[in-house]
Amino acid sequence: MKKAAVVMGSASDWPVVKAACAQLGAYGIPFETRVLSAHRTPEEAGAFARSARDQGFGVILCAAGMAAHLAGAFAANTTLPVIGIPLRGGALDGLDALLSTVQMPSGIPVATVAVNGAKNAAVLAAEILAVSDEALAEKLAAERAQMAREVREKETAVRKEAQTLDG
Numbered sequence: 001m002k003k004a005a006v007v008m009g010s011a012s013d014w015p016v017v018k019a020a021c022a023q024l025g026a027y028g029i030p031f032e033t034r035v036l037s038a039h040r041t042p043e044e045a046g047a048f049a050r051s052a053r054d055q056g057f058g059v060i061l062c063a064a065g066m067a068a069h070l071a072g073a074f075a076a077n078t079t080l081p082v083i084g085i086p087l088r089g090g091a092l093d094g095l096d097a098l099l100s101t102v103q104m105p106s107g108i109p110v111a112t113v114a115v116n117g118a119k120n121a122a123v124l125a126a127e128i129l130a131v132s133d134e135a136l137a138e139k140l141a142a143e144r145a146q147m148a149r150e151v152r153e154k155e156t157a158v159r160k161e162a163q164t165l166d167g
Contacts, residue, residue: 001133002058004031004125007048007074009064011035016087016116017063023122027139029129032057038064038073045070049077059125062110063118065089068097071110081128083121084112 004024008017017033024031036045052060060078062071063085071084086097094115102112113120123140130137 001028001030001136002129003056004029004122004129005048005052005057005060006031006033007036007045007060007062007070008033009035009037009062009068009070013063013065013087016118017061017085018118020061020063020085020118020122020125023119024125027122027126027136029122029126029136036070038069039067042073045073046077049074052078052080059083059128061085061118061121061125063087063121064101065094065097068100071101071112072104072108075104075108075110081125082110083124084110085118085121086112086115088116
């Protein structure tokens with residue numbers, strides 16, 4: 001199975017990013033975490049992105065706040081899928097991070113999840129890797145089926161309670 005790289009622009013991003021790592025771990029996807037900055041360590045970030053495919057990675061998750069150029073910097077240096085996780089913070093509470101992650105030039109895409117959407121970034125990474133991994137695809141299908149069962153159970157409970165209120 002290909003690995004996932006989970007990159008954050010600052011160690012202070014870890015409290016949000018660890019949700020992605022936990023989800024990848026739950027799927028059994030091997031991952032490596034790195035703290036690399038598009039602005040403070042641009043050479044290291046670029047070198048990591050350029051060598052990621054050769055290191056056995058199949059997808060890269062990049063979390064950053066405010067200017068949030070990390071995912072774009074990685075996408076510019078690799079043809080692997082890059083998933084941006086814009087982080088809440090700063091004067092615009094994550095809107096700036098969202099816009100700078102999602103607004104990429106033609107030909108250099110970054111898949112983008114919601115602000116602080118680390119868990120969904122891991123789910124999307126798993127879906128990408130599952131294209132060539134049937135066992136992982138089966139885990140994702142089982143998880144979706146479980147979610148559907150939970151919704152049906154909750155709907156039954158709500159309808160039952162609502163009936164008690166019907167005059």
